[in-house]
Amino acid sequence: MSGTSPLVGSFVAADYAVFAFMLVVSASVGIYYAWVDRGQRSSADFLMGGRKLTAVPVSLSLTASFMSAITVLSNPAEVYRYGASIGFYGVSYVITMVVTSEVFLPIFYxxxxxxxxxxxxLRFNRATRLLGTVLFIVQTILYTGIVIYAPALALNQVTGMDLWGAVISTGVVCTFYCTLGGLKAVVWTDVIQLGVMLAGFLSVIIRTVAVQGGISTIMSDSQQGGRVDIWDYDMNPLRRHTFWTVSIGGTFVWTSIYGINQAQVQRYISCKSITQAKL
Known part of the structure; x- marks a missing residue:
């Protein structure tokens, strides 16, 4: 542990080995699909995996894509500070999935x-397409910068790992396997990374329960330190989060992501059938 703070440690050899292993595995997936699919005849095969993917890996990839460090770090803080009303996003997710699968997906597929x-x-003109493309590129550059910086900052604060080392290594490896392996590499590295993330969540839960003496103790501590309000049905649209603002407003937010966002659409139209895409 560091002498400056009892909360900040440092990576040991085993920690660096695990971090390096994840980067090597991700890069290896890109090399594998670059070799296996070296006979691809079109950019469409590269960008959509030959439209041969199935629902399970694609759905896991979709989950990993938007469950970034921003989500992992911000949602607990949001609940602790402002209450658990964002749990009503579950309602908006259900509505969004129905709208996406029945309205947007069939058209794109x-x-x-x-x-x-x-x-x-196709619907308007080339100028509209270029405008939409430019706006998406700008948005993605800003979003990707935050997504890469957030976990690097967390690693730096918790372990003392070099900030720019984490940013550069992650960015280079991600660019490497995406460029070599195409969408198939992206999907399967997402599956692996999601498995690691879920294993991390589970280990934290088990460790916390073991140390603090159970879920009831944890809930008691959270009630003393923050807020757990959730059942708020106030109709005032100016309120930060209520059932109505989260479920209805959240439906529009998530439909804009799952319905038309390139990162999402490109994945579900890569499925081998429209039934698999809807699943």
Missing amino acids: RLGVTSTYEYLE
Whole structure:
């Protein structure tokens, strides 16, 4: 442990080995699919995995894509500070999945486009497509910067690992396997990474329960330190979070992501059938 703070430690050899192992595995997946699919004849096969993927790996990939460090770090803080009303996002998720699978997905899937912005050109004109593409690129650059910086900052604060070392290593490896392996590499590395994330969550829960003496003790501590309000049905739209603002407002937010976001659409149209895509 560091002499400056009892909360900040440092990586030992085993920790660095695990971190390096994850990077090597991710890079290896990219190399594997670059070799296996070296006979691909079109960019569509590269970008959509030949449209041969199934529901399970794609759904896990979708989960991993938007369960970033931002989510992992911010949601507990949100609940602790403002209460658990964001739990009503579960309602918005259900509505969003129905709307996406029955309205947006069939259109994109049957058109066979590799980009949602191709649809804008088909529906309107090339200028609209270019505008949408540029806005998406800007948004993605800003979002990706935060997504990479957040876990690097967490590692730096908790373990003392070099901040820029974490940023550069993660960014380089992700770029490497995406460029070599295409969508298949992205999907399967997401599956592996999600498994590691869930294992981490589970280990934290088990450790916390073992140390603090059970769920009831943890809930008691959280009630003393923060807020656990959830049953708020106030109709005032100016309130921060209520059932109505989260479930209804959240439906529009998540539909904009799952319905038309390129990162999502590109994955579900890579499925081998529309039934698999809807699942």
